[in-house]
Amino acid sequence: MADHLSRLENSNIKELDEVEINDSFSEEQFFAISDLEVPWFADIANFLAANIIPKGLTHQQKKRFINDVKNYFWDDPFLFRRCENQVIRRCVTRSETSKILEHCHSGPTGGHYSGTKTAHKILESGFYWPSLFKDANRYITSCDKFQRTGNISKRDKMPQNYMLLCEIFDVWGIDFMGPFPSSVENKYILVAVD
Template identity: 45%
Template sequence: MLLLQEFNIEIRDKKGAENLVAGHLSRIEREDDPVPIKGKFPDEKLLHITTPTPWFAYICNFVAASQFPPEASRLYKERLQNDAKYYIWDDPYLWRLCNDQVIRRCIPDTKINSVLQFCHATPGGNHYGSTRMAKKVLDCGFYWPTIFRDAYQFVSTYDKCQKAGLAISRRNEMPQQPIPFFEAFDVWGIDFMGPFPVSNGYSYILLTVEAIATKINDAKVVVDFLKSNIFCWFGVPKALISDQGSHFYNRAMYSLRHKYGVVHRIATAYHPQINGQVEVFNREIKKTLQKMINPSQKDWSQLLEDALCSHRTTYRTPLGMSPYRIVVIKQYNLAYDQAGKQRKFQLQELDKLRLEAYENSRIYKKKVKRFHDQQILRKEFQVSQKVLLFNSRKLHSRWDGPFVITNVFPYGAIELKDEHTNNTFQVNGHQIKPFHE
């Protein structure tokens, strides 16, 4: 009878004399029967209907009939007897007196998912988190022992809630990977700033640690800048670092790199930390210009050189000196300084100064990495794992996907595959989270 309590059925006994139709059909004689009668019956286990036993079956049997489960240990019987005092059997339901002195109906395992679905996804559920949803189940008058655990599992695997979860933060970042140390001018980061209010026809700033004002931001401007301001002044670098902008990633840039043998490293989308040195330079130049320009903001192109001079001659903690000194091997000559005989000795200090700068930079980056990695949540991803990708658009799901991981690179980059289009692309591990099915 316990198995039938979840169904709303009524059994009525009808006398054979009153059930004339059934009695007539049972007495009709059939002369030919094409189906032979089998003398043997199949194994009774094949016809056995298997139904899950409710979690409260043993409690119900004890409360209703004082029966213990067969082969139960003495310790289990004591625990069952102790727990049973909180339960009330009121045919056909079992009720429990909870800690808040409210009597709630016990729900069998087969109904748990439907109750959670109702309390979470219906208009009254409002897609709240697991704790609120569990309390809502209790407020509805239902009970089972694992409410909070099941609510957490339900919310964690609910598709829409996963895609509308919390935005990424610094704690979700991958372990920091400082750029390796190179000789001066071997690696250059490059980026565009703008558009700004038009100043003498200029709207953009192209930066590499050097900077120039430009009227537009296209591939021709970038190629001309690299040739005239980098390659001809500081020599051909070994590598360039930039974002995925069309002004950096194009056929003209490919021809230039192929001609001079320069490696181009592309930063993953929405992760400017890969080109961190240029991003820091962007921020400093913006702050400096904000303090120097007029309220009309029309003179920033004229003041750009002054802002660059301030940047070059300012002491940098990672280097232990100013960028100007590591390049020209002497202090900057201000208006009151005079060039002296010490210039000959400063030239001899070139290697010493640069080695000192490299060592200072290595120590500083090591400290920053150690501090950064202590603040983040460790994440590990595996090939073939399904993940969601962060999307910052408003009024849309914050997370897109799921996508399948096809490759895990050693420095935080993850290659994803869209199962619908079979397209693959790379992102930083900071922007993804596991997808729970």
């Protein structure tokens, strides 16, 4: 295929031959990509995918790392964690957390609840990251609507109506039905309500 494509006739070939390719770089240095985020679970994913243990760990840290990795499994392209209640949740990167927090707190089904309740909604949605509860509490402190709402006071509560108290047999009823076809020699039903 490549040989065939290279032999196709191009009417603009003469114009391309006249343009020289500039091989010089305007900058002599290459800069590292700063926007590339390394997820918090990179070491875990590397261990599960390629059996690579992070360098620089002591013997105890290696044992703890291997013990912690038992709760995770890799299903390309996602990493999942089996939590204490045996529910499987997807591990998310730092860049995804802000959108998840916004949706579970301020979204149409959010409700502007407290940090703990927002964190539980995130867990119910099937997401996980290690600093979930801290991030949820930090997020609600920056939510203007939540801060203005505050706690429910007595003036927000609905008025309660008093129950009507009755003496025994003040309100009672009896219902008598039958005869029905015999069922274990019983033909009638008597219901008494106090």
